Every structure is written in C-alpha cells, then in structure tokens.
Amino acid sequence: MASIHIAAQVGEVAERVLLPGDPVRAKIIAENFLSDVHQYTAIRNIFGFTGLYKGERVSVQATGMGIPSISIYLHELIEVFGAKKLIRVGTCGGMNENIRLRDVLIAQGSSTDSAVVDKVFGGAINFSLLADFDLLRKAVDAAQALNLPVKVGNVICTDLFYNDYDDPNGTFGDGKHTFNDKLRRYGILAVEMESAALYLHAAAANVQALAIFTVSDDLWRGERCNVKERETSFNDMIQIALETIIQ
Numbered sequence: 001m002a003s004i005h006i007a008a009q010v011g012e013v014a015e016r017v018l019l020p021g022d023p024v025r026a027k028i029i030a031e032n033f034l035s036d037v038h039q040y041t042a043i044r045n046i047f048g049f050t051g052l053y054k055g056e057r058v059s060v061q062a063t064g065m066g067i068p069s070i071s072i073y074l075h076e077l078i079e080v081f082g083a084k085k086l087i088r089v090g091t092c093g094g095m096n097e098n099i100r101l102r103d104v105l106i107a108q109g110s111s112t113d114s115a116v117v118d119k120v121f122g123g124a125i126n127f128s129l130l131a132d133f134d135l136l137r138k139a140v141d142a143a144q145a146l147n148l149p150v151k152v153g154n155v156i157c158t159d160l161f162y163n164d165y166d167d168p169n170g171t172f173g174d175g176k177h178t179f180n181d182k183l184r185r186y187g188i189l190a191v192e193m194e195s196a197a198l199y200l201h202a203a204a205a206n207v208q209a210l211a212i213f214t215v216s217d218d219l220w221r222g223e224r225c226n227v228k229e230r231e232t233s234f235n236d237m238i239q240i241a242l243e244t245i246i247q
C-alpha cells in the first residue's frame, strides 16, 4: 500500500531515513553515497530512494521546503512506512560571525515562530523541541572521528524564508533590537525551516530524529552559496549523517 505522497510499498522504505529538502540533492546523495539504489517514489518529483550504506539499508526521502511540506512526509514515513531514525540533511542561514558558509551545524534544539507547537498543545505549554540525545551524541562522535568540525546548538525554524521581521527600526519587544539581533544574543546559531516539525513529529511518535545543516547562507556577512553549491557542496554533512544513522 502506497501513501498519498509516497509511491512506495510498505517495506520499500528503510527504518533509517535521510531527509534533504531538495529532490535533486536526494538523488545526488543516493547516487554518490549508497549502493544497490532503488527509487521508490517520484510523486510531484519529490524523489525517494533506498540503498545500502556499509551494508545497512538507508532511505533518502526529499521533503520539500518548510514545516507544512516536511510534515506530510514525516507523517507518512513514520505512520505508514515505519521509519524509526530520521536525520534531516539540509541547509541553513548562519546567524553570527563565528559561522561561515559551508560550516556544518547540528540542531540540539529548535525554536520556532510556527504555530505548530501551539496547535498541538493548545497554547498551554511551550514544548521544547529537542534532538534525540543518542543520535546527537553519535553525530558529534562521528564528526570527530572523521575530523570534521561541527557546531551544536539552538536554531530558529521559521515559517517564512522572506519575512520583514528584521525591521531596522526594531520590532521585537523593546524596540531597540531587531528580531535577528535578539535571537543572536540568545545564542541561536542559524535559521532554517523544517527542524521544528521533525522534532515535534519524532516526539509524538517516539522515534529518533536529528537535524544537521550545511550553512548555505551567511546572514551575518550577507553571503550566499550559488545554486550549484547548494546542490553539491554538502558531502561532509552527508558523511556525518550516514555514519550516525547506521549505528
């Protein structure tokens, strides 16, 4: 039985799933990192593949961008296909001067301006959206073993890529600090658009999840990777994610 948005039969999707947003990146990951690759879906050109990494079955499922899109795939992967370990491999915008283009970051926690948490908890609780500790520890260890530097911390998961929150006149709270300045002061490393949904779905279903990012945009210096770099320059992150997910 396929699900509405994923054409696979049950059993075609592995319990371990990497989650890039971009279908082209999903294809690149499957072709370059997995063996015995089988494509199980192309609905909406949102591709999914299953293959082997060091003998272990791993799937790579594209999710599209943003909380609504990834939430559809998370629901179907977990509820229909039985996914148990989910690692997002995405891009983010670095928010402070210590973060550079192509750095690898791991979201220990995800803060969000999205209403999804309120909708689940009725506004009564600010539920903490956290990485799975076991996966987080394994990812940090894997990065160290690969001699790849990573930064771990809190990210902001926003609903809008283009927003006017960062009003130069100051719109956040005290009227002196812009939204991004305030988040920066509170230790937010980066902005992205999917981790809150990942950590929320994982908590709800009691499965393991982690979000790893490559910095594709440097919001501190105003630099961005080009389209080609966005598709291809993410090998360090994929390596860390694969070494983590097979353990």
Ligand code: HPA
Pocket: 091, 092, 093, 158, 160, 161, 191, 192, 193, 216, 217, 219
């Ligand atoms: N903003 C939000 N999400 C992102 C960005 C950004 O600049 N870069 C990559 N994902």
